[in-house]
């Protein structure tokens with residue numbers, strides 16, 4: 001740095017590196033010029049923090065009793081802005097060494113590389129390189145900094161620069177401790193000479209700065225940084241108010257999590273909320289915003305997706321960490337180990353909160369589940385670290401629950417029959433039609449509970465769970481279901497067709513249906529119905545196939561196994577026709593009708609024309625007799 005002495009002010013040339021950097025800032029940052037205000041307020045807030053800290057021990061510091069605040073003056077006509085704080089201030093050497101240089105070497109290279117990778121990022125990341133102050137040159141041609149340090153013997157200085165090649169320094173008279181930054185806005189930035197605009201930027205980025213930010217006589221940042229306070233100093237009322245502020249919700253949250261983590265790996269504070277209602281139906285999950293990221297009370301970014309796993313993105317609130325640089329970009333949060341650690345801790349704590357609700361406040365948990373069950377259950381297939389905990393938190397309808405009531409795996413197991421080795425589920429569209437499905441007959445007769453899954457998220461997730469504790473989780477539609485040889489009475493058994501009759505009837509079914517089915521078998525699960533389709537060992541449940549077809553029109557589906565009920569009158573009649581010499585062709589219309597009827601019940605019959613025509617024919621014949 002060279003120094004030219006003039007009569008009043010000393011002129012200092014910026015180092016070459018600094019000049020290039022300034023050029024980059026001014027010409028690359030234009031994407032978000034409003035961030036200059038955030039950077040200046042953030043610097044003032046830091047300076048105020050330092051003054052406050054020093055005041056704790058040094059009663060002789062200058063203006064020891066001065067109110068700690070940031071004042072912003074706007075002269076709309078003259079397009080002038082002044083940002084003044086009563087912070088620690090700067091000595092002459094601070095102005096030269098701190099304000100006039102790049103904090104770390106290599107910064108320029110880094111920024112250049114970023115610029116080559118895409119200009120936008122440079123704008124978003126600039127603050128973290130310790131050059132945030134210079135963002136003011138996006139909106140001003142020339143900037144004046146007048147400052148008086150808190151040291152009792154310090155003198156006041158004026159620093160003036162056009163942010164291009166040099167700055168000047170001169171000693172001035174200044175009464176009070178702190179820093180005053182003033183400039184005239186460029187024509188392209190005159191929007192920032194507007195009270196309303198300035199206030200809204202402050203509200204957006206700096207609302208939780210803990211020192212008052214005054215625009216004229218108005219304190220613009222109204223809300224306290226609740227997450228920095230201890231739990232017992234914040235009332236439920238205040239949590240609720242804060243929640244409403246953060247989310248713009250009208251009603252309060254279902255609950256909150258207030259954390260202060262100080263550890264070897266990461267330090268952060270968090271105040272998170274679980275809302276009572278989701279906006280899912282009106283907005284879709286994609287438009288739900290999750291928590292905000294702060295760094296020491298300075299707003300960094302909204303909707304910071306990397307703070308929480310996707311299945312918890314309905315959680316709102318604030319996470320504040322100084323372990324990440326100010327102005328960190330979204331790209332950086334994605335790959336940051338600090339972020340990964342925060343996410344890990346937050347996830348565990350949120351799951352603990354939900355577990356507590358599930359155990360001690362089941363009604364609250366049920367409310368939560370009603371609102372956010374759909375995204376939440378997806379966690380089972382996304383978060384393998386917490387999979388077991390998530391499985392325990394699942395709730396579903398079953399043949400024993402009523403209305404909106406739900407039950408979980410643990411309760412199911414507590415209720416199940418002593419000799420029952422499996423946990424059963426059944427997937428479909430509507431509980432009512434499912435309850436009447438032939439597939440449930442065996443379970444109803446034997447009073448075995450079956451989970452009834454209708455939520456698409458459940459349908460995707462539950463089949464991926466093989467076991468809960470030592471019990472297999474199985475679909476009642478699986479052909480190889482190990483259900484006990486039924487407890488039918490001997491009298492019931494006598495009502496059935498004989499084994500030989502069954503064998504020859506099955507042969508006829510197979511001959512008629514051919515390639516349309518994987519197999520035809522005698523059913524153990526049917527009680528009242530004549531036939532049903534089940535999935536082969538590798539096949540998918542009917543409902544799952546329907547969903548697959550909706551997503552992919554070319555998906556043909558897998559072949560099913562047709563099960564027939566040997567005790568049903570219709571099956572017995574067919575056996576009798578065969579005994580009386582009836583051929584496969586004589587049986588064809590009935591076999592086809594049974595098969596397509598079962599398809600129809602599964603929602604898998606593509607065209608009903610043949611089915612209806614055949615039925616009409618059968619009815620015509622029946623009514624002629």
Ligand code: ADP
Nearest residue numbers: 043044047087089098099130131132133134179
């Ligand atoms: P950073 O704040 O990241 O260090 P800046 O370029 O914004 O980078 O600021 C450089 C330095 O200038 C700060 O570290 C601080 O020492 C000093 N400074 C800036 N603004 C103020 C202010 N309002 N009061 C006191 N010191 C300030």
